[in-house]
Amino acid sequence: MSDAAVAEAGEVIVEEEAPKSFTVTLNIRRFDPEVDDEPRWVDYDVEMFPTERILDALHRIKWEQDSTLTFRRSCAHGICGSDAMRINGKNRLACKALVKDFDISKPIYVEAIKGLPLEKDLIVDMEPFFDSFREIQPFLQATSKPEKERHQTVEQRARFDDTTKCILCAACTTSCPVFWTDGQYFGPAAIVNAHRFIFDSRDEASQVRLDILNDREGVWRCRTTFNCTDACPRGIQVTKAIAEVKQAMISGVKL
Amino acid sequence: MAKKIKTNPNAGEIRDGIHYHQHDVVIVGAGGAGMRAAIESAPQASTAVITKLYPTRSHTGAAQGGMAAALANVEEDNNEWHTYDTVKGGDYLVDQDAAEILTREAIDAVLDLENMGLPFNRTPEGKIDQRRFGGHTRDHGKAPVRRACYAADRTGHMILQTLYQNCVKHGVNFFNEFYALDLVMTEVDGVQRVSGVVAYDLSTGDIHVFQGKSVIFATGGFGKIFKTTSNAHTLTGDGVGIIWRKGLPLEDMEFYQFHPTGLAGLGILLTEGARGEGAILRNASGERFMERYAPTIKDLAPRDIVARSMVQEVLDGRGAGPNKDYVFLDCTHLGEDVLENKLPDITEFARTYLGVDPVTEPVPVYPTAHYAMGGIPTNNDAEVLADNDTVVPGLYAAGECACVSVHGANRLGTNSLLDINVFGKRAGNNAVTYAKTAEFIDLPANPAQGVIGMLDELRASDGTENVAAIRKDLQDTMDMNAQVFRTEETLTKATEVIAGLRERYKNVAVHDRGKRFNTDLLEAVELGFLLDLAEVLVACALNRKESRGGHMRDDYPDRDDATYLKHTMAYLAGDPHSSVATDHIRLDWKPVRLGTYEPKARKY
Numbered sequence: 001m002s003d004a005a006v007a008e009a010g011e012v013i014v015e016e017e018a019p020k021s022f023t024v025t026l027n028i029r030r031f032d033p034e035v036d037d038e039p040r041w042v043d044y045d046v047e048m049f050p051t052e053r054i055l056d057a058l059h060r061i062k063w064e065q066d067s068t069l070t071f072r073r074s075c076a077h078g079i080c081g082s083d084a085m086r087i088n089g090k091n092r093l094a095c096k097a098l099v100k101d102f103d104i105s106k107p108i109y110v111e112a113i114k115g116l117p118l119e120k121d122l123i124v125d126m127e128p129f130f131d132s133f134r135e136i137q138p139f140l141q142a143t144s145k146p147e148k149e150r151h152q153t154v155e156q157r158a159r160f161d162d163t164t165k166c167i168l169c170a171a172c173t174t175s176c177p178v179f180w181t182d183g184q185y186f187g188p189a190a191i192v193n194a195h196r197f198i199f200d201s202r203d204e205a206s207q208v209r210l211d212i213l214n215d216r217e218g219v220w221r222c223r224t225t226f227n228c229t230d231a232c233p234r235g236i237q238v239t240k241a242i243a244e245v246k247q248a249m250i251s252g253v254k255l
Numbered sequence: 256m257a258k259k260i261k262t263n264p265n266a267g268e269i270r271d272g273i274h275y276h277q278h279d280v281v282i283v284g285a286g287g288a289g290m291r292a293a294i295e296s297a298p299q300a301s302t303a304v305i306t307k308l309y310p311t312r313s314h315t316g317a318a319q320g321g322m323a324a325a326l327a328n329v330e331e332d333n334n335e336w337h338t339y340d341t342v343k344g345g346d347y348l349v350d351q352d353a354a355e356i357l358t359r360e361a362i363d364a365v366l367d368l369e370n371m372g373l374p375f376n377r378t379p380e381g382k383i384d385q386r387r388f389g390g391h392t393r394d395h396g397k398a399p400v401r402r403a404c405y406a407a408d409r410t411g412h413m414i415l416q417t418l419y420q421n422c423v424k425h426g427v428n429f430f431n432e433f434y435a436l437d438l439v440m441t442e443v444d445g446v447q448r449v450s451g452v453v454a455y456d457l458s459t460g461d462i463h464v465f466q467g468k469s470v471i472f473a474t475g476g477f478g479k480i481f482k483t484t485s486n487a488h489t490l491t492g493d494g495v496g497i498i499w500r501k502g503l504p505l506e507d508m509e510f511y512q513f514h515p516t517g518l519a520g521l522g523i524l525l526t527e528g529a530r531g532e533g534a535i536l537r538n539a540s541g542e543r544f545m546e547r548y549a550p551t552i553k554d555l556a557p558r559d560i561v562a563r564s565m566v567q568e569v570l571d572g573r574g575a576g577p578n579k580d581y582v583f584l585d586c587t588h589l590g591e592d593v594l595e596n597k598l599p600d601i602t603e604f605a606r607t608y609l610g611v612d613p614v615t616e617p618v619p620v621y622p623t624a625h626y627a628m629g630g631i632p633t634n635n636d637a638e639v640l641a642d643n644d645t646v647v648p649g650l651y652a653a654g655e656c657a658c659v660s661v662h663g664a665n666r667l668g669t670n671s672l673l674d675i676n677v678f679g680k681r682a683g684n685n686a687v688t689y690a691k692t693a694e695f696i697d698l699p700a701n702p703a704q705g706v707i708g709m710l711d712e713l714r715a716s717d718g719t720e721n722v723a724a725i726r727k728d729l730q731d732t733m734d735m736n737a738q739v740f741r742t743e744e745t746l747t748k749a750t751e752v753i754a755g756l757r758e759r760y761k762n763v764a765v766h767d768r769g770k771r772f773n774t775d776l777l778e779a780v781e782l783g784f785l786l787d788l789a790e791v792l793v794a795c796a797l798n799r800k801e802s803r804g805g806h807m808r809d810d811y812p813d814r815d816d817a818t819y820l821k822h823t824m825a826y827l828a829g830d831p832h833s834s835v836a837t838d839h840i841r842l843d844w845k846p847v848r849l850g851t852y853e854p855k856a857r858k859y
Binding site: 064066067068070071073078079080081082098119123126130133137138140150151152160167197202203 | 308309311312313314316317365366369370371372374375376377378379380381382383406409412413416420421423424458487488489523600604607608609610721722723724764765766767769770771772773774775778
């Protein structure tokens with residue numbers, strides 16, 4: 001739309017050229033557990049338009065070249081969290097990674113997220129990730145029985161807004177070098193979701209969650225490398241959230 | 256610490272290579288309706304939730320703008336006004352007693368969610384904030400009313416997360432990435448009763464049979480029959496298709512909603528909440544054209560009217576862009592603060608996918624296939640109907656896959672997040688009540704035989720037809736011929752094209768012969784459901800020679816209450832694989848339950 005805009009007078013200026021397609025090479029790390037001993041890199045050339053997504057490229061390969069290529073996806077616009085993968089070494093959602101943002105003179109490398117067991121091609125076993133999430137008691141715990149809604153001021157609601165955006169895609173956790181070492185660390189996503197309740201004025205179980213995360217596999221393993229913040233497709237300040245949880249352990253929860 | 260132990264993959268009892276499970280209540284689908292049902296069911300009865308996706312991937316999470324309930328937190332409102340709006344919005348095809356339930360139970364549905372932890376936006380007094388939305392009015396159409404409870408433009412995300420969080424709290428037993436492929440029925444004393452569900456474990460390729468006293472279908476929609484759609488890739492109507500293939504009827508399939516504001520060319524949803532906050536639709540010359548089509552509530556008219564008006568503008572040559580094929584959603588006067596705080600996600604979508612900044616530029620938009628008003632017929636207790644009156648014992652449906660009908664010929668925005676909560680809860684409670692007194696019904700001798708046969712045939716196929724090519728042709732013809740405007744001619748064309756595609760599908764190729772995560776096979780199966788449902792939709796659309804709500808027949812532009820104030824009921828009555836629609840689809844009618852509101856001309 002950059003070339004066509006409604007001018008103030010209400011006239012439309014149209015100077016748009018038809019967008020040109022170009023060939024992009026994707027180098028995809030493939031693994032078929034029923035055939036392969038080790039993953040292998042495979043090249044695919046795909047015709048793409050600049051505004052298309054890496055997910056479009058994967059679909060084009062699957063639908064036109066090799067239907068055995070296997071990956072998860074659903075909503076295709078960054079809301080469902082299915083298609084986190086490692087693209088040129090960075091964790092991204094394939095549906096939010098636009099081709100124009102890559103240097104297409106070189107192949108684009110696509111592989112599964114790291115630190116979770118590889119199942120097939122770009123699919124990993126998500127259960128350990130969800131286990132950590134479930135462990136921090138990710139649900140409101142409040143004993144009061146209000147007649148209508150519990151009240152919360154605009155400021156109280158804003159306090160934990162950032163961490164309510166999490167879509168559990170695992171991009172943060174699987175970008176964390178500490179998580180890669182042994183997978184025992186709760187990981188950023190679990191801490192983000194703990195933060196979402198610890199700083200919710202309606203919740204009464206903050207201390208329980210802080211005790212859980214005070215574990216030796218808890219928040220103290222974070223080395224503040226900021227990979228998680230860079231990886232988050234929702235723009236959550238993940239490292240900051242982890243720091244706030246650390247701070248709450250030392251000096252209590254400040255709402 | 257005892258952490259990260261590989262979870263038990265819910266193996267069940269294995270006989271002849273098939274896994275057998277037994278649960279009082281079996282829920283198919285883990286979006287809003289399925290999880291809302293599970294929260295009622297799991298604490299009271301043994302419950303299994305079978306879901307094709309991890310629950311948090313469900314498309315409830317893509318809903319944006321809000322959930323309607325006449326809380327009257329910010330201005331005068333009541334549920335009678337909400338009922339009136341719902342009935343009028345649905346072009347009087349709504350069953351009015353069902354709409355009364357929807358709007359009455361809306362209040363508790365919202366409060367339930369807040370009490371479960373949902374982070375709604377707040378008023379300065381700390382109450383749940385509310386915003387305007389299309390078709391929701393004060394005092395029977397006098398002016399827009401603030402009725403939609405919301406959390407920024409992430410209301411669906413918050414509902415999905417909150418429901419999942421509460422399922423974790425209740426220890427709900429999920430079977431993630433299990434793809435339900437058949438409903439098992441057993442004849443008892445001449446009555447077809449529900450006995451279970453057959454599912455395919457995507458991670459292993461194994462077949463699982465879930466015996467259940469009651470079964471709830473909460474499987475969502477089928478927007479992928481269209482090319483331009485707000486729906487996820489996974490919304491392929493599997494549940495509705497299973498019901499169809501069992502010979503149970505589908506209701507009002509011709510009524511499909513096109514959401515006015517999809518990102519042009521992409522179909523990605525931009526919430527109606529943007530217009531609720533004051534955004535304006537403009538044509539190429541900058542004119543606020545909705546003033547001509549709906550003089551009173553303008554841009555906040557119901558979706559069917561707005562979508563038609565947009566398409567009409569383009570057809571009349573007033574579209575914008577190099578091909579004059581879209582209009583603009585102008586948010587520039589709302590200010591950065593409103594966009595960043597109340598509409599942050601759609602602001603980002605426009606920036607990411609179109610490179611347009613809504614703060615400074617109008618956003619190109621065009622209608623996008625969004626929501627099925629029709630589906631599996633149920634009564635107000637969410638019990639599935641085998642005909643106009645007869646209940647299938649033990650079978651329930653809720654959410655988009657179901658047709659109660661609270662949406663009639665056109666759903667109002669924010670009524671679907673409401674629907675999944677009200678009728679999901681009803682389905683869960685009623686399924687438990689049923690299971691408490693019912694016995695398990697014996698499974699037939701080989702309950703998975705049909706599914707295994709279908710999968711083996713597909714996996715061994717040496718066909719030459721490409722799944723994606725057939726699907727693309729289907730989506731193209733549906734967009735071209737069965738979208739916002741329809742005629743006898745376009746629908747006949749669609750019928751012919753679909754017939755050809757159904758023939759081609761018999762020769763479809765699956766190249767992945769493996770057992771584990773065989774998404775090639777999955778897409779082939781999904782395509783079968785898409786072809787079935789598109790065929791039914793078009794047959795129903797041809798049969799309704801009037802225009803009502805989301806079904807606009809250009810050759811019959813008026814509503815015809817004398818002939819068509821009734822629901823369509825479609826039955827499979829013949830060879831399910833036949834490509835000739837008329838030889839296996841039987842169409843019938845079901846009366847609309849009218850009430851307080853007499854059908855009137857629909858003006859806004």
